[in-house]
Amino acid sequence: MxxxxxxxxxxxxxxxxxxxxxxxxxxxxxxxxxxxxxxxxxxxxxxxxxxxxxxxxxxxxxxxxxxxxxEALRYVCEGHLQNERPPIDHAMGDVYPSEEKIIFLETLRSALPSHLTKGCVALSGGQSVEIAVKTAVLFTKNTGFIVFDDGYHGLDLGILPLTARQDFRMPFKDWLPETSVIRLPLNCDQSIVSQAIDVLNSKSCGFAGILVEPVQGRAGIKTANIEWLKSLAGLTKQHQAVLIFDEVFTGFGRIGSITTASQIDVDLVCFGKAIGGGFPISACFGRESVMNAWPESTGEALHTGTFFGHPFAAHVGRLTVEAILKQxxxxxxxxxxxxxxxxxxxxxxxxxxxxxxxxxxxxxxxxxxxxxxxxxxxxxxxxxxxxxxxxxxxxxxxxxxxxxxxxxxxxxxxxxxxxxxxxxx
Ligand SMILES: Cc1ncc(COP(=O)(O)O)c(C=O)c1O
Incomplete structure (x- = not known):
C-alpha cells in the first residue's frame, strides 16, 4: 500500500x-x-x-x-525505519514492559536526588499529577489538599479542583469535591498554612498534602521562595502528610536545575513536558515509603492506561533527558x-x-x-x-x-x- x-x-x-x-x-x-x-x-x-x-x-x-x-527524535525514527526487526511500538502498558520503559525510568531516577527512588509513568503532565494525588490519598488515607492561588496542574477532572482558574472549574463545579481543597496565596506566611492544615484536619477529609509549582508557569511566571518551600516540607512531615512538587513545566532544565527537589526534602515530584522531548510521556517520582502505598501488581494495575510507558515516547524521552544532562x-x-x-x-x-x-x-x-x-x-x-x-x-x-x-x-x-x-x- x-x-x-x-x-x-x-x-x-x-x-x-x-x-x-x-x-x-x-x-x-x-x-x-x-x-x-x-x-x-x-x-x-x-x-x-x-x-x-x-x-x-x-x-x-x-x-x-x-x-x-x-537529533534524539531522528535517531529513534531511523531505528524504526532501518531495522529488519524494528523496535517494539507498543508494550501493553501495565502488563508487559518494554526495555525502553525500564531504561527511561532508570535514566530519570539516576538524574534525581537519591531519596526519589520509585516512579510511575503516564502520558501527560496532568496525569502525573493524578498519580501524585492518588499516591497521597493512598499513603495518608486522607483527601484534603492545600494548593496555591493561580496554580495550574492540568484540566483532567480528578485534578481540576486543584487548578486555580475559576473559568476552567466553574462549568464542572457540581462534579468537583471542592470542599477538600484549600487555596492559599503563594509564599504566604507559614502560620496561614498551619491554620489551613488544622481546618482540613478538623473535617472528615483530613490533610493529605500540599501541591505546589516551584515556579508557576501559566500563572504568569511566579516564583515560590526556596525557604518557604522548605517550610512546607517541614509542615507536611510534622503532619505525616505529603509534599508534592508539580515540576511538569519547571523540571529537567527549564529553571536551571533538574529538579527543585535537590534542594528540598519533598515526597513526590511530577514531571511532564521536557522529559518526552515532544512526545507524550510523563512521570511521578517519589520516596519509596510513600510510593509503596500502592499495592504489588496482581496483573491489573490500580492506575494505568493503554499507552502508559509508550516505548517510542520513552526512547525519545530518554535520549532527550540524556542530552539535557550531557550538554x-x-x-x-x-x-x-x-x-x-x-x-x-x-x-x-x-x-x-x-x-x-x-x-x-x-x-x-x-x-x-x-x-x-x-x-x-x-x-x-x-x-x-x-x-x-x-x-x-x-x-x-x-x-x-x-x-x-x-x-x-x-x-x-x-x-x-x-x-x-x-x-x-
Ligand atoms: C505546572 C503544570 N502542571 C501540569 C500541567 C498539565 O500538563 P498537561 O497539559 O501535559 O496535562 C501543566 C501544563 O501546562 C503545567 O504547567
Missing amino acids: NFQSSTSQISNAEWLKRLSIVECRDSTYRPRTDPIVFKKALGSKIWDSEGKQYYDLCAGFGALPLGHNS GLAQRSLVLGEEVRQVLRNKLSSSEYVVDVRGVGLMIGIEFNKPGFAAQLMDLARPLGVIVLPSGSTGSVLSLTPALNISEAELYEALNILCSLVIAF
Missing part, C-alpha cells in the same frame, strides 16, 4: 475553515487576523502552511527542550535566562506598559500593566514571525519558554522583534 502525505498548497485560512467544520469549537484558538497552521519545524523555527517562517519562543509549552525534530542544558538555561532578563529590562525600560521582567532560567515573564496586553502582543508578534504566549489570569504576562538549546543568534533576533513591537506602543 502507498501511503500519501496529506497536503498540497492550502492557505492557513482554508485550513482553519476546515478545522472549524470538524473540531469542537472550544478546542483550538482561531485568531481573527493572521491565521496560522503549523506545517514544518526544525530546531527553534516553524514554518506554516504558506511557507512563512517563525521563531518559536514557546517550544511546545516547554515540551521541546531540544527544539523541533531533535549541561540546565546550567545553560540558568545563565542564558539571567542574561536575557537583563537585556529585556534594558531594552524595555522606556516602555510605560512594562511593569516587570522576571523568571528563573529560560522561563521568562514580561508583565504589562494592561490586562489582555500580552494576549494582544501574541497576535501582533505572529505576523512578524515570532511565536509567544500570554499567561496570567488576565493575559497580562508574556511568557517566553524557548528550547533550552536555542542559538543565541535566533533568540536575540526574535527578542529584538518583540522588543521593537512593545516599544512601538
Whole structure:
C-alpha cells in the first residue's frame, strides 16, 4: 500500500475553515487576523502552511527542550525505519514492559536526588499529577489538599479542583469535591498554612498534602521562595502528610536545575513536558515509603492506561533527558535566562506598559500593566514571525519558554522583534 502525505498548497485560512467544520469549537484558538497552521519545524523555527517562517519562543509549552525534530527524535525514527526487526511500538502498558520503559525510568531516577527512588509513568503532565494525588490519598488515607492561588496542574477532572482558574472549574463545579481543597496565596506566611492544615484536619477529609509549582508557569511566571518551600516540607512531615512538587513545566532544565527537589526534602515530584522531548510521556517520582502505598501488581494495575510507558515516547524521552544532562542544558538555561532578563529590562525600560521582567532560567515573564496586553502582543508578534504566549489570569504576562538549546543568534533576533513591537506602543 502507498501511503500519501496529506497536503498540497492550502492557505492557513482554508485550513482553519476546515478545522472549524470538524473540531469542537472550544478546542483550538482561531485568531481573527493572521491565521496560522503549523506545517514544518526544525530546531527553534516553524514554518506554516504558506511557507512563512517563525521563531518559536514557546517550544511546545516547554515540551521541546531540544527544539523541533531533535537529533534524539531522528535517531529513534531511523531505528524504526532501518531495522529488519524494528523496535517494539507498543508494550501493553501495565502488563508487559518494554526495555525502553525500564531504561527511561532508570535514566530519570539516576538524574534525581537519591531519596526519589520509585516512579510511575503516564502520558501527560496532568496525569502525573493524578498519580501524585492518588499516591497521597493512598499513603495518608486522607483527601484534603492545600494548593496555591493561580496554580495550574492540568484540566483532567480528578485534578481540576486543584487548578486555580475559576473559568476552567466553574462549568464542572457540581462534579468537583471542592470542599477538600484549600487555596492559599503563594509564599504566604507559614502560620496561614498551619491554620489551613488544622481546618482540613478538623473535617472528615483530613490533610493529605500540599501541591505546589516551584515556579508557576501559566500563572504568569511566579516564583515560590526556596525557604518557604522548605517550610512546607517541614509542615507536611510534622503532619505525616505529603509534599508534592508539580515540576511538569519547571523540571529537567527549564529553571536551571533538574529538579527543585535537590534542594528540598519533598515526597513526590511530577514531571511532564521536557522529559518526552515532544512526545507524550510523563512521570511521578517519589520516596519509596510513600510510593509503596500502592499495592504489588496482581496483573491489573490500580492506575494505568493503554499507552502508559509508550516505548517510542520513552526512547525519545530518554535520549532527550540524556542530552539535557550531557550538554549541561540546565546550567545553560540558568545563565542564558539571567542574561536575557537583563537585556529585556534594558531594552524595555522606556516602555510605560512594562511593569516587570522576571523568571528563573529560560522561563521568562514580561508583565504589562494592561490586562489582555500580552494576549494582544501574541497576535501582533505572529505576523512578524515570532511565536509567544500570554499567561496570567488576565493575559497580562508574556511568557517566553524557548528550547533550552536555542542559538543565541535566533533568540536575540526574535527578542529584538518583540522588543521593537512593545516599544512601538
Ligand atoms: C505546572 C503544570 N502542571 C501540569 C500541567 C498539565 O500538563 P498537561 O497539559 O501535559 O496535562 C501543566 C501544563 O501546562 C503545567 O504547567
